Amino acid sequence: MYVCICKAISDSDINEAVARGAETLSDIQTSLGAATGCGTCADFAREVINDALLRRLTYAA
Numbered sequence: 583m584y585v586c587i588c589k590a591i592s593d594s595d596i597n598e599a600v601a602r603g604a605e606t607l608s609d610i611q612t613s614l615g616a617a618t619g620c621g622t623c624a625d626f627a628r629e630v631i632n633d634a635l636l637r638r639l640t641y642a643a
């Protein structure tokens with residue numbers, strides 16, 4: 583599903599970025615450009631990042 587309509591960034595794109603080391607909204611903004619347009623997706627993008635970080639920690643444990 584799309585998280586950021588302005589930049590056509592999906593949850594899969596964010597999950598892959600987190601798997602490659604992204605940890606913050608700023609990381610995703612820099613690497614993908616998400617949440618750099620209108621900004622209304624920023625809160626949802628953070629939720630997707632946090633969920634992906636939890637999965638990363640769970641699989642690493």
Ligand code: FES
Nearest residue numbers: 586588619620621
């Ligand atoms: S929907 Fe993400 S910047 Fe507009």
